[in-house]
Amino acid sequence: MSRPRIVIVGAGFAGYRAARTLARMSRGKADITLLNPTDYFLYLPLLPQVAVGILEPRRVAVSLSGTLRRVRLVLGEADGIEMDARTVHYTDPEGGEGTLGYDRLVLAVGSVNKLLPIPGIAEHAHGFRGLPEALYLRDHVTRQIELAAATDDPGTCSARCTFVVVGAGYTGTEVAAHGRMFTDSLVRRHPLREGMRPRWMLLDIAPRVLPEMDERLSDTADRVLRQRGVEVRMGTSVKEATHDGVLLTDGEFVRTRSLVWCVGVRPDPLVESTGQPLERGRLVVDPFLQVPGRPEVFACGDAAAVPDLDNPGRFTPMTAQHAWRQGKAAAVNVAASCGVGERRPYRHRDLGFVVDLGGMQAAADPLGIPLSGPVAGAVTRGYHLAAMPGNRVRVAADWLLDAVLPRQSVQLGLVRSWSVPLDTASPELARVPGRPEEREEADENITEIIDNTEKAQLAGAEPAPHRPGPEPAKSRPGGEPAKSRPGGEPARNQPEPAGNRKTKPAAGRRGAHPAPGPVKRDDTSAEGDQGDS
Incomplete structure (x- = not known):
């Protein structure tokens, strides 16, 4: 009898756990293939600490080949799935196309950045969903403080020292908390003009910080943020983003060069191409x-x-904790379908959540017990060490070094312009807004303006005034509001912009969506936000 072919798509929390469990259960009696864009599992909850220099990037990147024995790794992004033919189509990092046949398929493609149809977000926001994004953000923040210290213009200095974080969930709260401490340390090395201090703002339309957590822990996080100097603006978000700053929903215009997008995530669009029922x-x-x-x-x-199963009619939330345990449950049931063991329904009781607020501060509720302060900080770091599938000693060593040595505040040269735009390779935003016929009319109008201007210049006369055609429709989200990936690194099974690779239509293949905004690119599994654990 031939060995069953098991293909796992995605190596996030669910996919990694499924691969590891299946490798142990199969004992070499199955061909297990893991398809993933990168050769590592990213421990997303510690990404904010990478962004501020506490942890080195490789500490949160666990080698797949080094920790998953008897699992074949294929580097690539899934393009589509033909379930009748039992094949997965993918594109490798160099643009080559391939297919994988399977007898059992585990879809663990995760999520991508959740984008909203807000003008300017695609062009001016920084994402926060991968290692490159965290490193780009660290370079960007460092550059802004260094440039602010060198300028004589108070307005420019203030704009460069203002950092706006949108989304007060796990990730956004941790980015704001750690970011404020990071810029304070930078300012000690690069003194600003007299009276100037870094300004951090945390925005969310929710009524309170960390709305998913117990209200007492939410109050703790709010208090720590405010004591640290972070402006917490609940019930407020961004209405429009520009090169010079952001217009808030309350009408205030904030001059800034830094907009960090931590609004949350949506399921990877790959699942839509399967043609199966969606929720x-x-x-x-x-x-x-x-x-x-x-x-x-x-x-x-x-x-x-x-x-x-504990709340009939409802579905489990998108959290790292559920993803990790679902990965194991899926592996057990795949093995059972191959005749090894018995299948089991998925049940899970939350073990609590942890939020690192920087320094010795944290908010946590292990097993429903609310904790704050240094005790919560110790519990939070202990939890992360226990949850990480590798690199524990290296992470602990970095924490120890950060406690006794000053951080290095240097740019790595990753940011070549003032902004690292949010990657928007997702269906909800089109590169050019409006329907195809409206885009054609808009293009014709632009051509008419150019032609009239050139003719007028040649004739020495004023150009004829242009009468605009229909206004292009605003971008609308395509369904459920993404894991966006930064410049160069694809997110978990998130397709590259269509312009960067060749695709060919086929039944069950994911359609190509051009990425809006600049091609130069830039936000566990979580709340829609992988920051929780």
Whole structure:
């Protein structure tokens, strides 16, 4: 009898756990293939510490080949799935195309940045969903403080020292908390004009910080942020972003060069190409994580709508904790479908959440017990060390070094312009707004303006006034509001912009969506925000 071919798409929390569990259970009696754009598992909850220089980047990147024995790694991004043919189409990092056949398929493609149709966000916001984004943000913040210290213009200095974070969930709260401490340390080395201090703003339309957590812990985080000097603006968000700053929903215009987008995530659009039933963009599965009508296909993590058996009629939230445990459950049920062990429905009781607020401050509720301050800080770091599948000693060593030595505040030369735009390779925003016919009319109008201007200049007369045609429609989100990836690195099974690779239409293949904004690119599994654990 031939060995079953098991293909796992995605190596986030769910995919990595599924691969590791299957490798142990199969004992070499199955061909396990892991398809992922990178050769590492990214521990997203510690990404804010990479962005401020506490941890070195490789500390949160766990080698797949080094920790997953008896698993074949294929580097590439899934383009589409043909379930009738039992094949997965993918594109490798150099643009080559390939297919993988399977007997069992585990879809763990995760999530991508959640984008909203706000003017200027695609061009001027910094994402925060991958290692390159964290490193770009660190370079950008360092550059802004250094340039602010060198300028004589108070307005420019103030704009460069103002940092706006949108999204007060786990990731946004940690970025603002750590970021404020980071810029304070930079200013000690690069003194600003008299009376100038870095300004951090945390915005969210929610009524309070960390709305997913117990109100007492939310109050703790709010207090720590305000004591540290972060302006917490709840019930407020960004209405428009420009090169010079952001217009808030309350009418205030804030001059800034730094807009960090931590609004959350949406399921990876790949699941839409399967043609299977969806629930708010997530692939519908049964309690055993199988796709109805496709017993050979399993799904877990952010991309799967898993029934919450303890709350009938509801689905488990998109958190790293659920993704990690669903990965194991999917592996157990895949093995059972191959005749090894018995299948089990997915059940899970939350173990609590942890939020690192920098220094010795944190908010945590392990097993429902609310903690704050240094005790919560110790619990938070202990939890991360226990949860990480590798690099624990290196992470602990970096924490120790950060406690006794000053951080290095140098640019790595990753930022070549004033901005690292948010990657928007997702369906909800088009590069040119409006329907195709409206875009054609807009192009014709632009051509007419240019032609009239040139003719007028040649004739020495004033150009004829232009009468605009229909206004292009505003971008509208395509369904459920992404894991955006920064310059150079793809996010978990997030396709590259269509202009950067060749695609060919096929049944069940994901359609190409051009990435809006500049081609130069830039926000666990979580709240929609992988920051929780």
